[in-house]
Structures are given as C-alpha cells and as structure tokens.
Amino acid sequence: MCSPIGHGLAGIAVGLISRPGFKGGFSFSLYLYAFFSANVPDLDFLPGLLIGDINRWHHSYSHTLFAALLYTVLALLAARGFGIKKWRLVGWLSLIPYLSHLLLDYLSLDRGAPFGIPLLWPLSDDYFYSELLLFGAIDHGGFGATNTEALIDIFNYANLLVITRELLILGLLTGSIVTLKTIYSRSRPNQDQ
Ligand SMILES: [Zn+2]
Numbered sequence: 001m002c003s004p005i006g007h008g009l010a011g012i013a014v015g016l017i018s019r020p021g022f023k024g025g026f027s028f029s030l031y032l033y034a035f036f037s038a039n040v041p042d043l044d045f046l047p048g049l050l051i052g053d054i055n056r057w058h059h060s061y062s063h064t065l066f067a068a069l070l071y072t073v074l075a076l077l078a079a080r081g082f083g084i085k086k087w088r089l090v091g092w093l094s095l096i097p098y099l100s101h102l103l104l105d106y107l108s109l110d111r112g113a114p115f116g117i118p119l120l121w122p123l124s125d126d127y128f129y130s131e132l133l134l135f136g137a138i139d140h141g142g143f144g145a146t147n148t149e150a151l152i153d154i155f156n157y158a159n160l161l162v163i164t165r166e167l168l169i170l171g172l173l174t175g176s177i178v179t180l181k182t183i184y185s186r187s188r189p190n191q192d193q
Pocket residue numbers: 001041042063101105
C-alpha cells in the first residue's frame with residue numbers, strides 16, 4: 001500500500017487533470033475532495049481500530065470496484081440532495097480518485113497475505129497483485145497486530161523512504177502538470193470549468 005500522501009497526490013492527478021476540459025485553476029476544496037476520495041478505501045482501518053485489531057478488514061471490501069461504484073453513487077446522491085450545482089464533478093472526483101487508489105495498491109508491494117486486493121468481489125474472491133511493483137509498502141503491523149504495535153511500526157525509517165519515493169514520482173508528476181495547466185488556463189480566461 002502507498003501512504004495517504006501518495007494516494008492523495010495520485011487522486012488529484014487523475015481526478016482533476018483527467019477531467020475533460022480541465023486546464024487548471026480549480027478551487028482548493030476540489031483538490032481536497034479529490035485527495036479525500038483517493039484515501040476513502042483505507043478507511044477500512046477504522047473498524048479494526050475500534051476493536052483493537054487495526055488490520056482486520058484492511059484490503060478487503062473497500063478495495064473493490066463495487067465499493068468504488070457504491071461510494072460514487074452515494075456521493076452523487078448527497079451532492080444532489082445538498083443542491084450542489086457541480087454534482088457531476090463531485091461524481092467524477094469520487095470515482096476516478098477512488099479507482100486510482102485501487103490501481104496504486106495493485107502496483108504496490110504487499111508484505112501480508114492475502115497479497116493484493118479483491119478487486120472483483122463479490123463476483124470473485126480472488127486477490128489481484130501486479131508483477132510490476134512501482135511503489136513500496138508502508139509498514140503498519142502484520143495481520144493481528146494491536147493498534148499500538150501498528151502505530152509503532154508506522155513510524156520507521158523504511159516508511160520514510162517509501163513516502164519519499166512516492167513524493168518523487170507522484171508529487172513531481174502532479175505538481176508539474178497542475179502548474180503547467182494552471183498557467184495555460186490563466187493565459188486563456190473563461191475557457192474552463
Ligand atoms: Zn489501500
């Protein structure tokens with residue numbers, strides 16, 4: 001798995017930049033929402049945290065295409081319910097960053113069995129795991145680790161190196177594209193969004 005920073009950067013990259021017509025200049029709240037959506041799958045730590053077994057449900061139901069669609073539908077319903085005009089954008093920034101999380105986890109080192117993510121659940125219980133590993137693994141305790149053990153494991157030098165690698169790859173890529181598109185947008189006002 002990548003860190004929340006890596007997932008968030010990837011969510012911004014694919015969520016905002018890939019949107020048709022995007023040329024930069026979105027508001028901070030949209031960047032923040034894309035960052036959040038890209039980290040929603042890892043909220044599966046929370047129920048485990050409550051019972052003192054933080055990894056109990058990690059890399060399970062929330063790391064599936066089904067969960068990505070469910071999150072998007074709920075976000076769309078909420079956006080419509082709250083009368084948000086750009087509800088389609090909310091849907092886009094829910095689905096695409098969520099999918100980017102699944103892709104990054106698929107491309108990341110996983111040290112604990114079952115390896116990978118159950119992408120097609122409930123259609124299949126198989127776990128999917130790439131042979132090509134672009135990113136390292138954030139240590140967070142093994143399966144069955146207590147909350148305290150997991151927290152101690154998170155703050156280690158190896159995790160710092162993994163995050164540094166993510167920042168170099170995803171940070172530079174995202175930052176460069178957003179900057180270039182924002183400059184382009186300012187040179188052509190009223191052409192976007
Ligand atoms: Zn994950």
